[in-house]
Amino acid sequence: MRQVSIIGIGQTKVDEHWDKSFRDLGVDAVLAAIQDAGSPPVEALYLGNMLAGQLTGQEHTAALVADYAGYRGIEALRVEAACAAGSSAFRVGYMAVASGLIDVAVVVGVEKMTDMLGNEVTAALASAADADYEVMHGVSFVALNALLMRRYMYEHQVERAAFANFAINAHRNAMNNPNAMFHAPLSEAAFGKARMIADPVSLLDSAPICDGAAAAVICPTARAREFSAHPVHVRASAVATDSLALHDRKDLLFLQAGRLSAQKAYAQAGAGPEDMDLFELHDAFTIMSALSLEAAGFAPRGQGVRLAQEGEIFLGGRIPISTMGGLKGRGHPVGATGMYQIVELAQQLRGEAGKNQVDCRLGMAQNIGGSGGTIITHIFESAD
Amino acid sequence: MHIPRQWRTRDQRLSLMGEVCPKCGVKLFPPRDVCPECSGPAKEPFALSGRGAVYSYSTVYHAPEGYESYVPYTVALVRLEEGPMVTAQLTDVDKEQVAIGMPVEMVTRKIAEDGEDGAILYGYKFRPALEAGAAC
Numbered sequence: 001m002r003q004v005s006i007i008g009i010g011q012t013k014v015d016e017h018w019d020k021s022f023r024d025l026g027v028d029a030v031l032a033a034i035q036d037a038g039s040p041p042v043e044a045l046y047l048g049n050m051l052a053g054q055l056t057g058q059e060h061t062a063a064l065v066a067d068y069a070g071y072r073g074i075e076a077l078r079v080e081a082a083c084a085a086g087s088s089a090f091r092v093g094y095m096a097v098a099s100g101l102i103d104v105a106v107v108v109g110v111e112k113m114t115d116m117l118g119n120e121v122t123a124a125l126a127s128a129a130d131a132d133y134e135v136m137h138g139v140s141f142v143a144l145n146a147l148l149m150r151r152y153m154y155e156h157q158v159e160r161a162a163f164a165n166f167a168i169n170a171h172r173n174a175m176n177n178p179n180a181m182f183h184a185p186l187s188e189a190a191f192g193k194a195r196m197i198a199d200p201v202s203l204l205d206s207a208p209i210c211d212g213a214a215a216a217v218i219c220p221t222a223r224a225r226e227f228s229a230h231p232v233h234v235r236a237s238a239v240a241t242d243s244l245a246l247h248d249r250k251d252l253l254f255l256q257a258g259r260l261s262a263q264k265a266y267a268q269a270g271a272g273p274e275d276m277d278l279f280e281l282h283d284a285f286t287i288m289s290a291l292s293l294e295a296a297g298f299a300p301r302g303q304g305v306r307l308a309q310e311g312e313i314f315l316g317g318r319i320p321i322s323t324m325g326g327l328k329g330r331g332h333p334v335g336a337t338g339m340y341q342i343v344e345l346a347q348q349l350r351g352e353a354g355k356n357q358v359d360c361r362l363g364m365a366q367n368i369g370g371s372g373g374t375i376i377t378h379i380f381e382s383a384d
Numbered sequence: 385m386h387i388p389r390q391w392r393t394r395d396q397r398l399s400l401m402g403e404v405c406p407k408c409g410v411k412l413f414p415p416r417d418v419c420p421e422c423s424g425p426a427k428e429p430f431a432l433s434g435r436g437a438v439y440s441y442s443t444v445y446h447a448p449e450g451y452e453s454y455v456p457y458t459v460a461l462v463r464l465e466e467g468p469m470v471t472a473q474l475t476d477v478d479k480e481q482v483a484i485g486m487p488v489e490m491v492t493r494k495i496a497e498d499g500e501d502g503a504i505l506y507g508y509k510f511r512p513a514l515e516a517g518a519a520c
Contacts, residue, residue: 123448132393133414134471136495136507138444138451139459146442147461147471154440154484198459199443247461247469248420252440 003221004097006380007228008037009343014181014212014331022056022112026065029213029339030108034069037217040104040227044075044096048089048109050082050335054124055116065108075102082128083284084369085109086338087376090216094237097218108215109339121209125334128370130245142206142285143198144246144371149287150200152253156302160200163286164191165308167204167328170283173315174325176355177344181210181331205286207332214339216346224383232346235271235362236379238264244373253302257375258295258366265364265377266297273297276379277360278348279319280341282368283326289313292366293321296377320358323348338367342378349382387503397507400490402468404430413468434490435513436464443479450496458482462510476511487513 010032012025020028026047034042047062058064066076081088086109096102113121125141126134134144153160167186174180186204194202217227224231240260243249250256266272273296281292290304298319299307312318324330324344327337345363347353360382367376393414395401402413405426410419412426419426441460444451451457458474460482474482475493488510495505 119447119449119452122446123450126448130471132389133396135448136505137459137472138447138454138457138496139471140444140446140448142446143442143444143459147440147459150442151440151461151484195445196443197446199445201442243420245471247471252461 001098002100004094004218004234005221005224005231006216006234006346007040007219007224007231008033008217009215009346010036011179011214011340011343012212013179014210014333014340016114017211018114020211022052022058022061022110023064023068025112025211025213026108026110027069029110029215030065030069030106033106033215033217038227040217040219042071042074042104042106042217044102044105045071046089046093046105046107047076047078048085048087048107048335048338049078049111050080050085051111051113051124054127055121056112061110065110081374082369083282083334084338084367084374084376085335086340087342087365087367087378088239088338088374090338090342090378091237091239091376093218094234097220103223104217104219106215106217107339108213109336110213111333111335112211113209113333114211118209134245140198142201145285145287146198146201147246148252148291148371149285152287152290153200155253156305158305161188161192162305162309163205163290164188165311165313166283166286166289167191169308169313170322170326170328173323173356174329177324177330180325180329181208182325182329201285207284207327210331210333212331212333212336212340214336214343216339216342230350231383232349233381233383234378235381236265236268236377238268239374239376240264241374242372244370246371253291255291255295255372255375257372258292258368261375261377262296262366265379269379271362271379275362276319276364278323278358278363279321280323280326280345280363280365281321282366283322283328284332284368288368289321292368296364296366315356315358323353323356323358338376341365341367345380349380390503390505398492400432400434400508402430402432404428411466411468413464413470432464432466432468436462436488436510438482438484438486438488439463439469440484441474441482460510462488473509474511475509489513
């Protein structure tokens with residue numbers, strides 16, 4: 001096993017890109033990352049995507065993006081794990097480079113969601129859940145998170161307002177990220193009166209539907225300095241699974257796959273939650289932020305929401321989250337999100353996060369597929 | 385939902401047919417043939433009573449394609465008295481009256497229509513339990 005490092009990053013702005021197709025977005029991010037890495041000899045492309053088949057009628061996307069990026073002929077594969085597709089592609093790229101089979105790989109997450117109408121996208125997103133036993137009953141993906149949030153509020157006796165800071169923090173951090181979808185602050189009052197999508201989940205608990213692509217170039221750490229003056233080292237890469245359906249969970253309010261993948265990652269990195277300087281978590285819904293903080297060991301059960309209430313998740317807090325806006329503020333182009341998290345961690349660890357810069361050496365990303373059926377945890381370390 | 389899929393899941397949708405693990409006795413719904421508790425084979429059919437209680441719930445205002453005409457509707461996780469939890473819509477109840485712990489029972493209702501020419505999908509929903517003390 002070889003150590004692996006990120007030597008280049010690239011991303012498109014997250015937005016409603018009416019003028020750009022799936023392949024345009026993917027190519028833009030891939031070429032930006034390769035240029036950032038000083039144009040190394042790329043041997044393989046791994047593409048994370050969830051919905052291209054349903055939303056753009058296009059499968060076979062890895063070969064397409066490789067071809068249009070000017071890399072016809074190289075190894076190119078797509079990896080899918082619902083909303084965890086982005087970091088699942090990174091995981092495959094990491095395994096390829098760590099194993100010695102590939103020296104230089106580019107990993108890209110791409111999603112194009114805005115060609116379709118809202119109810120069509122809602123139906124497509126629901127395919128992350130159990131089609132025969134959840135989706136068939138008219139349960140949207142938002143509704144699954146609402147079932148979690150309702151039970152969380154009941155068991156831990158918290159009001160909906162307790163979740164407000166997750167969304168407020170994300171919007172505040174997105175203000176300073178030119179690649180974020182939203183650049184407007186969010187008030188507690190606006191959060192309080194937001195319209196319900198699936199009660200108690202409101203529009204402002206939820207990440208937006210959008211388009212985007214983010215990419216990273218990786219190579220063995222031993223060669224990283226050939227290409228980059230500021231490589232970022234991969235210290236851990238771990239995947240774990242749970243039941244797809246919420247109703248099959250042993251413990252509804254605990255993300256077991258989050259715990260398992262975080263534990264594996266901490267063991268690989270020889271570190272724990274107390275050593276992390278920031279945490280890019282999967283805030284697709286405010287409830288997921290609370291559950292992710294608890295599963296990854298930053299808060300005891302039922303206390304994840306308190307980290308938000310007490311401001312410990314802010315840039316100056318004990319564990320800053322969503323530092324470039326997160327899924328809520330930067331946007332959540334589902335299959336690309338895992339790569340945005342990784343690219344933003346690399347920005348932070350390279351000291352390139354601008355006004356949102358966190359003083360950091362170690363950072364963690366956790367990407368959640370579905371309602372927790374796949375959870376992927378990565379830990380990165382600054383080379384400086 | 386395509387007709388072969390409807391046909392395949394008819395016993396589950398219309399009579400809550402699950403399975404019981406012969407080794408550890410755990411009841412399973414939906415059937416999965418491999419016991420998630422002991423990993424042994426669990427292919428023995430077991431019909432669940434359909435009695436249970438609301439574990440969590442949500443009223444949906446923004447529906448997926450195909451369910452728009454039912455908005456607003458309430459979905460729930462129902463803990464069945466034999467142990468398994470199921471996801472289903474609640475019916476015959478005002479959304480304001482739904483509460484965690486509310487006793488409910490299974491009924492057969494229309495779930496969705498597959499366009500003008502497609503088949504109508506029937507399946508389980510849950511309503512407030514009619515018999516006093518009928519649920520856990």
